[in-house]
Amino acid sequence: MRCFTSGTAVGIGRAGLAAGYLVGFLSLVGLSSESVAAPTPVETTIQDFFLPGTQPDTLNHPISDSNNCAACHSVPEHGFDPYEGWVGSMMGQAARDPIFHAALSIANQDADFAGDLCLRCHTPGGWLAGRSEPTDGSALMGIDFQGVSCNFCHRMVDPVYEAGVSPVVDLEVFNGVKGTNPGVAETTPNPHTGSYVVDFFDRRRGPFDLGDFSFHAWELSPFHQDSAMCATCHDVSNPIFTKQPDGTYALNDLDTPHEAFDPMDPPFDKYDMFPVERTYSEWAQSDFAIAPSDMTGRFGGDNPFVSSCQDCHMPDQDANACRIDPTHRPDMPQHAFNGGNNWVINSVRSLYDDLETGITDDIANDSIARAEYMLENASDMELSEDGSNLSVRVINQSGHKLPTGYPEGRRMWVNVRFLDASDALVAERGAYDPITAELTTGDTKVYEAKLGVDAAVAAATGIPEGEGFHFAANNVWIKDNRIPPRGFTNAGFESVQAAPVAYSYMDGQYWDDTSYAIPSGAVKAEVRVYFQLVSKEYIEFLRDENEGTDTDPMTPPSTGEIAYEQWVLHGKSPIVEMDFDTIEFDGGCPVDYNNDGALNFLDVSAFLMAYGNQDPSADLTNDANWNFLDVSMFLSLYGQGCP
DSSP states (O other): OEEOTTOOEESOHHHHHHHHHHHHTOOOTTSOTTOOOOOOOBOOOGGGGOOSSSOTTOOSSOOOOHHHHHHHHOBGGGTBOHHHHHHTSTTTTTTTOHHHHHHHHHHHHHBTTTHHHHHHHHOHHHHHTTOOOSTTSTTOOGGGGGOSOHHHHTTBOOSSOOTTTSOTHHHHHHHHHHTTSTTSOOOOSSOOTTOOOBOSSOOEEESSOOOSOOSSOEEEOGGGGSHHHHHHHHEEEETTEEEOTTSOEEEOOSSSOOOOSSTTSOTTOGGGSEEEEEHHHHHHTSGGGTSOEEOTTTTOSSOOEEOSHHHHHSOEEEEOOOSSOOOOEEEEEOOOOOOSOOSHHHHHHHHSOHHHHOOOHHHHHHHHHHHHHHHHHSEEEEEEEETTEEEEEEEEOSSSOBSOSOOTTOEEEEEEEEEOTTSOEEEEESOEETTTTEEOOTTSOEEOEEEEEOHHHHHHHOOOSEEOOOTTTOOEEEEEOOBOOTTOOHHHHHHTTOOOBSSOOOTTOOEEEEEEEOOTTOOEEEEEEEEESSOHHHHHHHHHSOTTOOSOTTSOOOHHHHHHHHHHHTTSSOOEEEEEEEEEOOOOOTTOTTOSSOOSHHHHHHHHHHHHTTOGGGOTTOSSOOSHHHHHHHHHHHHHOOO
16 A cells, blocks of 8 residues: 555555545545544643744755665665665654554644644754644655755754864854744754754865865765764653753743753753653763774774764764765765664655655665664573573663653563473563563563653643653653663763663663563573564554544545554564573472572462462463462472472
8 A cells, every 4th residue: 555745645544544634634624523522732832832943934055855865875886875875764764654644643633733842842943944833743755755855964953063073164063053933042062852954055065175176065074974973862851841850840931941940951952841752861871972893893883983863873984975975985884773662664655655665675674673772682581590580681782771762552572381301481571572562561671761741731631640751741750671782881871761660770780680480380582582664552552542533434534543454464563582592490399489499488488479479480270360279389399398
């Protein structure tokens, strides 16, 4: 099922309508009289989401079509193709991502005009062209759907001017930016949430000196190899909330740009706003930000020493980047921007024609393979036997939390399969059913972040207090047990609003241990670490909470329904195996509960406590029931004594 840019669907029925409406990116709110009731949105205005940087309708030269870049920067004959790498990335498809569209709809439902916050990073060209209003994206057109495009990135300006390093013309750019809104600080030394500065003219920046090159205007820019560039969209803050002295986040006065609680603070300091994502700040508090680390080439490229975001996500290789510039560079960055997205690129192909997106079978397959390669190398796992328990250590080998990024629906977990001498399954922890997409979470470790709303926001919006997926209205972190990177300190992560929540890590700890009771009859275990991009709970929320959701098959589907249909079509967010190992047990004593090598009343007491709490270690029959059969087995094993 495909469709064209015009919004004409190829195919019939509801699926065809879904494609047509998504490509047109039409606002579906209010199309159906049977729409699901929604909470009352926060009565914010576009002013509440104002952020510094270059403002809409201020460019002398608009962001140009990335297809123009392909003429010179698609060089497969040299074994390198920066254009195709970008096309196959979620940077290139950021404005076509159906999960983004569905989340955008919910954001606008929860807080009026909140979509402006999303559009400025997912379609910066469209935002700069003044087409982010209405904030549902219905005014977007043409090249706006090229997402984070070539011309946009290569016109970005370092917001911190450094004499002798920054291009001299940047001073001219800063003067123009400051003039767009007199009296308001228009640039920030700590960028986030799309508060970018962009050259008004089409002067393309990069890290290489092109010498006598006149095909297009260019400037030498060290900023393009600096992680601070990535902070522009990979630290995300919600400016409608302000951090209070007690550490909570309260809704601002409405219809006004963000102001700090302390009048002495800069008005647009991201660490004064509610933190939604802190990927860059996590890196900034890691060892990688201090000095390069030898990662033995695990993330690809020719340089084993990595420090910046670009070193891992755009690793260097020996290549030529341009047809008309024959220079062969030993440190040419790849432009694939690999992350953890292993399936949405296929949903883009289902909803848009390849002639529009530029995606081919090879490009899509290569993109998914690169994402899975990154995930497989992002962690290591160690197994050990500790008395009657199996210990699983997951080690974070990335430069940020694991997993990181957009927190809603993204998770990683440990799966343990205990086997007997004939390889029959004795018990499983963290079981996942690919048919139903359901994960058994109560008996294993799931690494994830959970956000929600407090009582004040619940009273103002009707959103239930506590955990939820309401991106634009959330103002509390309820859980964050994601594994920190090398160099982690509690004080450092607290300072950038990224401290663990309802969990703890020691300073310097970039791993996490989980203990599993070895069930009776198990002689070995297979252990895996899995990653999933979009959970069943999140995709059902996007489907069910969207105001356009309707049961009438002739009604155009909502963006949430479109996202759900694509999720089902493409394997229900297929899980990725990050680590796998096996361990054979030495044959410990399953009823020696305190692991002291002797059986006595202390073990009986420990078993009864575990039994009363329905702890998995007391389910000796491995049937997920705690009853007389478990007690009987305990007494039998206890009577036999430890070997």
